[in-house]
Amino acid sequence: MAITARHTTTLALAYALSAAESGFPVIPLSPTKLPALRSPHRDESGTGGVHPCRGECGLPGHGVHDATTDPAGVRALFAAAPWATGYGIACGRAPHHLIGVDLDITPTGRTRTGESASASAEPTPDSVAALQQLAFQHLFTLPETVVVLTPSGGRHIWLSGPAGVTVPNSAGRLAPGIDVRGAGGYLVGPGSVTARGAYRLAPGSAGLTPAPCPRALLRLLTPPERGRHAGPGGHRGGRPAQGHGLVQFVLAAHEGQRNTRLFWAACRAYEHGFGDSLAETLVDAAVRTGLTEHEARATIASASRLTAGPAGPAGAA
Template sequence: MIIGELLQMAGGMSRREAAITLARADIPVFPCIPGGKRPLTPSGFRDATTRDYLVYRWWKRWPDANIGMPTGPKSGFDVVDVDVRGDESGFAVFQQALSAHLADGEIARIQTPSDGMHVYYWTDVAQRCWQAAGAHIDFRGDGGYVVVPPSVLNTERGPIAYRVTSLGKRAERLDAVALRAFVDPRPVPMSHTRSTGRTSTAALARWVSRLQEGERNRGLFWAACRLFETGTSPRDAMATLVPAAQHAGLETPEILGTIRSAWRNSSAEPYGPKFTAFANPAARDRRPGSGPCLS
């Protein structure tokens, strides 16, 4: 049973029953204050466990405690938090990310007490948490946690529970780097507003090569989008950006993934063999009958 179905079932349980059920399903949990999100244990989400006897003890001591779940590889789930603040929310931006195929593969959607939304994705890699305050989108990955159903928060409207609103049809890993670059794009450098022609393309490559840690993936995503929007082929984009991004300190698999996401975001035709042939040398060199076909 996947987590969406578990959380849906947990909606009809007590918090202690739900916490034990999740722990027995190998989903680590920890207690948070009743009606709130602050952890009750000394090390917070780092204390999360699947040992049901410890979970039983916690909720025997704090029967009304809310249930926290660490995000990232520890639980196997990343979460996109679509926030609502007054008249502003992240729903429109998240819908745009869905339309750009940058948020596909969700497992479940959870309505939060603030009328926001937690969107769950499967993961087996560590992707750092980030916040895009202007877009009202947060990403909870490695080093983060969320409160899960049937937990209840005390709000101005009274106690309101987290609840499952929909389940996804397939589970995919979210590319948090590409999503962040999309929802929180870098300002366009004025000197690079034109990315056609040999000189400006070279200038764009130089700009990518000088990006610092914390801005490299977003900058690479932006630069790749600019190239693809002007009709640059995957081959030429790879030739321009891969060496520059390597010089900036990015690893090749990360570079290819970011450029692939930019191609998917910028091109009307979905990436597939046309892109894969350039992004995967092994696939490019493969001859018919020499190995499994690319899907």
């Protein structure tokens, strides 16, 4: 058992060193996909469980802030965490400015929080269809790029972003079943072994580097700051520019998806603080697709109630 554990850690270090050599900052991960090193400030009182230090103290244990491409630094991190079975790659860092698009799965007969799916499972049709719909609606094509297969049957699509552009982490904001890892987040690297299985490169990914993120997709990943309003020629009532995209998303609904699209769009609008100002426009759009005004208003009211509660934390990909 100990020999197997040491072998797994040795392999994880080897994969991490290879990634670092290619310019990807890495950290050791535990089998739970969390950073393997605990915070050196965990016992300090008065921090409320969160410490502002991001590695300035010089000690390891600051999560993604420990990530490095220096071989000596990588070896030191793994030496301090001999139980590590994988490695994480920091997103948003030079030179690749990595962006991860995580297509989640929902295996038939199981919930997302239930047992793990088989390695042969495919990403849920909802996440694939949602990404295809976004590509069609916003006129972009995903380039040939690195794809990592997850133990649950999902996949991570690796893209590179331009320097100076911050892509935030999000869970389900882009579309149902799609999570995004950007600045401050990390992706589990291929070759890592977790409690649910191994991460591996998809066929054809070996030798590839992350392709540039299409501009139209990048705009979707970097929404305007909350409270920022459209300038001259923008939408009436001072709505943020992304409100137009949400309305178009509702207008593109076919029979069988009208209520779902309206609910999703309304949730995004309320999350970004302009749900009330966009509500009437969403009602009009929903009625044009075939919903009754009563159905549309009830769906938007449900979205308002749901988003009024506290948001849960986004998990690691």
